[in-house]
Amino acid sequence: KNEVEQSPQNLTAQEGEFITINCSYSVGISALHWLQQHPGGGIVSLFMLSSGKKKHGRLIATINIQEKHSSLHITASHPRDSAVYICAGMYSGGGADGLTFGKGTHLIIQP
Amino acid sequence: DAGVTQSPTHLIKTRGQQVTLRCSPKSGHDTVSWYQQALGQGPQFIFQYYEEEERQRGNFPDRFSGHQFPNYSSELNVNALLLGDSALYLCASSRRQVSEKLFFGSGTQLSVL
Numbered sequence: 001k002n003e004v005e006q007s008p009q010n011l012t013a014q015e016g017e018f019i020t021i022n023c024s025y026s027v028g029i030s031a032l033h034w035l036q037q038h039p040g041g042g043i044v045s046l047f048m049l050s051s052g053k054k055k056h057g058r059l060i061a062t063i064n065i066q067e068k069h070s071s072l073h074i075t076a077s078h079p080r081d082s083a084v085y086i087c088a089g090m091y092s093g094g095g096a097d098g099l100t101f102g103k104g105t106h107l108i109i110q111p
Numbered sequence: 112d113a114g115v116t117q118s119p120t121h122l123i124k125t126r127g128q129q130v131t132l133r134c135s136p137k138s139g140h141d142t143v144s145w146y147q148q149a150l151g152q153g154p155q156f157i158f159q160y161y162e163e164e165e166r167q168r169g170n171f172p173d174r175f176s177g178h179q180f181p182n183y184s185s186e187l188n189v190n191a192l193l194l195g196d197s198a199l200y201l202c203a204s205s206r207r208q209v210s211e212k213l214f215f216g217s218g219t220q221l222s223v224l
Binding site: 042046048102103104 | 153154156199212214
């Protein structure tokens with residue numbers, strides 16, 4: 001069964017803190033997506049990873065294929081980073097979509 | 112360049128009714144996928160359309176059906192609505208066989224009373 005697990009489920013931090021959100025998945029993944037969802041529903045795709053590390057601004061995503069684990073890091077966190085962060089795995093045999101999603105990490109950054 | 116657009120944004124129906132949700136993909140995209148997101152949960156994959164055919168399907172009953180038109184836009188139909196169908200329905204578009212970031216619409220919030 002394809003599974004994606006995220007931790008923590010909820011995270012509250014102070015502005016400026018370094019944030020880490022973790023994602024583990026079952027065998028067979030061909031790529032992993034990190035998504036950001038703000039209140040109201042809109043989802044923005046942050047990264048798609050199949051190996052190594054990607055960086056965009058204050059966001060960094062890493063993936064370890066052997067350990068079946070990915071992390072999303074936010075440096076110098078800001079209240080506008082408050083959102084739900086979701087990881088989603090694309091399993092072999094699927095197309096560009098057909099993802100299995102984690103339940104999300106609800107992040108609150110306090111000023 | 113318009114991104115993925117969905118309509119309507121909100122919808123209220125009663126049990127037993129039927130509903131149609133619509134999605135227009137991002138320009139240049141030919142593949143549309145639909146997801147259901149219950150409150151407090153991650154999205155669940157419903158199905159994916161490419162070349163006007165359903166290509167993949169998640170664990171959803173036959174009450175959920177879809178269609179893709181020649182212009183790549185898509186519809187999601189749900190028959191015999193149940194209270195449990197209340198959710199945010201998201202559409203995502205992409206290019207077939209191209210591994211890249213996904214583009215999502217803002218969703219349709221469906222409430223079944």
